[in-house]
Amino acid sequence: MQHALEISHLEKVYKGGFKALKGIDLTVKQGDFFALLGPNGAGKSTTIGIISSLVNKTSGKVKVFGHDIDSELEQAKSYLGLVPQEFNFNQFEKLTTILVNQAGYYGVERSVAHQRAEKYLKQLELWDKRNDSARMLSGGMKRRLMIARALMHEPKILILDEPTAGVDIELRRSMWDFLREINKQGITIILTTHYLEEAEMLCRNIAIIDKGTIVENTNMKALLAKLDMETFVLDIAKGSICEQLSDFNSRMIDDHTLEVDVKKSQSINQVFSQLSEQGIEVYSMRNKSNRLEELFVSLIGNAQVNGATQENN
């Protein structure tokens, strides 16, 4: 299968000498739903900026559906749709005008662009606002407007940089549904996000970037399989006195909350058996944190430790 995106030895050194990318390699398959994760300043936005030609690279290669951005930039650009992190449309223009003009930059005739604008404004629940100035929209609506704008030329790859930042839960979930739907239709999606739950829910493959280096690049299942322990929070009957569970690390957080660490090799049934033996009723149970979040913290932490060791050497 053809790669939607191929990045090799990509480096970016900003004026002043800051090395944002230190020779990263990355491939994204056609039709993939791909997450690019990393802490602030890791190099995510620089990578996206280079792919979409808003940032000049220092060295390395980027190919979009086989088209090198050095020699076939316009072809490469025609496959890409970008939803940036910051709002970057003219706040004084009407929604329809923004969308139709954007389609025009890709050579879409105005009559066709008007039809597409109607389609995407309706799908993203903005149709009622079509004649309003963009500045009149709420934050969530502005994000949806940028998604509609990125789709106007029907790109093969949609890149979203923190698309649900500052968006409420209900809206975030409806945006997830929309993204899943367009991915099903064949659009390759590359997503950066701070919400690790979002990456886990949506993405099949993942790369974690830290300090300009890819520290992990695998599929989501394989990554989550690396997690050898999960912490569960159990809501138990108030006033219960829980003795230490054998073979498990456990601790009472307050008089009705118990935390238990469960290794991958252990069965959670054993926890319930031991609690039953002690006559403790369990009302509910949840993960202490998102599984990906635990891995993310551990990977970034390891990278920092390794980095510190190398610096010390």
Add this chain to the structure above:
Amino acid sequence: MSAKVNRIALKSILYKEINRFMRIWVQTLVPPAITITLYFVIFGSLIGSRIGEMGGFDYMSFIVPGLIMMSVITNSYSNVASSFFSAKWQRNVEEMLVAPVPNWVIVAGYVGGGMARGILVGLIVTLVSLFFVDIQIHNLAVIIITVCLTSAVFSLGGLINAVFAGSFDDISIIPTFVLTPLTYLGGVFYSISLLPDFWQGVSQINPIVYMVNAFRYGFLGITDVNLTLAFSVLGVFIVTLYTIAMTLITKGIGLRS
């Protein structure tokens, strides 16, 4: 990309640019009409009647082409400077930078927008002047060619200014300290033949002298400069400024990090 894609992209930029200045017509189209009316009243009717003839025409008729040209210059320049800088400031210039729009189409689109406003304002000012003076036309082709080339020169100048500008203050520096003095000293209100020899020589290096005089020739059939030289100056400016604008946009100066 194909010629068709480029044509649609160019049309989209032009549409956006024309839509912008038409949307804010109170700021863009009305002020030049008011300013020029004041010029006609003060310099034409009140003071002009005491000046008498200039170049064989009454003073009002003499200054009309210069005043039209002054409006074209100012509006072409400020349209592109403020529009492109706003697009940079709001970052909506990125809409074009991520799209497969060749740089020459971006330059042509913004310059076309600046020319459209400059020429439209020129027409409005011409209509206003009809209330004060009977306009005669000596050579329509010279009028059209001069106004188009001049608005292109100053649209390109406005684009270059906007690329370098880091704040809104930066797009008013050139109009205030360069364009206004050059225009006022560019033969709008007087024939440079009235100046002492030295200052006539100095005026020869002011490009606006050539534009105003070529334009005046189109209306009145009189000029202080050679027409071929005037069009050559315009041509050299267009080629030079276009080359600079293309280089800046291609390198992404002020646009890409």
